[in-house]
């Protein structure tokens with residue numbers, strides 16, 4: 001008799017509506033982080049206007065999407081940002097938005113503190129100025145800290161400090177925690193992926209195997225840390241980290257980008273993972289429920305080279321985006337496989353070279369990795 | 373995102389009347405339902421259609437047990453009391 005399907009098995013078959021819906025409001029950004037997952041910088045002229053954006057929120061209400069993760073680009077540079085925020089929260093669509101903090105002035109912090117159903121994530125990629133600014137650009141540390149001061153002074157309550165773990169900042173976990181404690185904030189650590197401009201900065205930034213083991217131990221010792229479910233490839237090391245622990249792309253996760261394109265996940269902005277556009281007939285619901293790509297992702301997936309690994313059930317072969325943009329087969333080990341199988345595969349001749357995001361909105365002449 | 377709640381001081385009282393928290397929204401799914409708590413921002417999974425139906429019926433009965441009996445029958449009380457107790461710890465259910 002086949003075993004009763006687990007909740008995770010059911011999630012892999014897809015849901016009526018996403019659990020983790022990311023909506024990037026704009027590709028415009030006033031910073032130029034070297035690992036930006038969406039290669040943001042310039043506004044796309046095809047960007048959804050206010051009326052179209054509100055129609056997406058209406059759809060979320062119809063589909064019972066309880067909350068949406070808003071990002072970008074820098075979402076706060078949209079002139080209708082507060083209008084959209086209000087429209088969503090008034091319609092019981094909770095909002096969690098990610099920001100670099102540059103636009104959180106004292107006055108804006110007061111407005112935000114007065115709104116309900118709102119979470120804010122301030123991005124910070126170093127516990128000190130030097131480490132952070134090397135990735136996020138000069139002045140970004142002070143801007144993020146300033147935003148935290150303003151939110152705290154305005155009585156916003158517990159915001160989140162969101163850190164992408166890198167080789168350079170993985171040694172600062174206790175300092176990040178101390179910073180969060182200082183503001184009564186929650187610490188959120190997420191995994192770096194070779195997506196967007198991260199394609200070029202991955203080799204420089206991604207943590208070593210030894211660092212990943214330390215990170216896993218730290219997460220085990222600090223179970224209240226938020227992780228956005230992003231480190232499940234480390235579950236091969238032992239007890240699972242709290243979360244759904246699966247690649248949710250197209251199953252429970254998806255991205256609506258600033259021009260309405262729907263991708264399987266925020267980390268796979270590439271034609272191969274483009275499911276449709278909300279501007280087409282049937283809107284977002286049609287894409288989520290019936291697009292051929294999402295239907296296909298909800299079919300049983302092959303474990304490929306991971307099938308013989310005793311840790312597959314825990315690790316699930318890791319992250320599809322990380323495999324894709326490093327040129328690895330999707331049904332095989334993650335580039336950061338804790339047993340080093342990913343590295344072995346990368347060193348072989350079987351890697352597909354040169355996979356890059358299909359959309360690049362980097363500012364021309366933006367400081368590139370090489371010159372920083 | 374988690375299915376575990378804080379341990380309650382009091383055990384779940386199945387002889388008392390309960391209801392779905394007004395702060396919680398439900399969404400039907402093939403496996404059961406998702407429950408989202410707008411106050412503590414938690415997502416909770418109702419792992420079967422029957423649990424969902426018991427939760428929906430709670431407000432129409434004088435006790436949790438009566439709702440369980442009506443939806444799935446008295447014989448299955450223990451399992452459903454456990455499920456409701458866990459939902460109460462996650463603040464999905466509130467006393468009436």
Ligand code: SF4
Pocket residue numbers: 233236305306309310311312313315316317318332333334337338339341342
């Ligand atoms: S071989 Fe595959 S399943 Fe096993 S630990 Fe590595 S990535 Fe995970």
Ligand code: SF4
Pocket residue numbers: 246247248249253264265266267268318319320321322
């Ligand atoms: S592709 Fe990676 S980041 Fe995207 S849902 Fe899957 S595991 Fe998560």
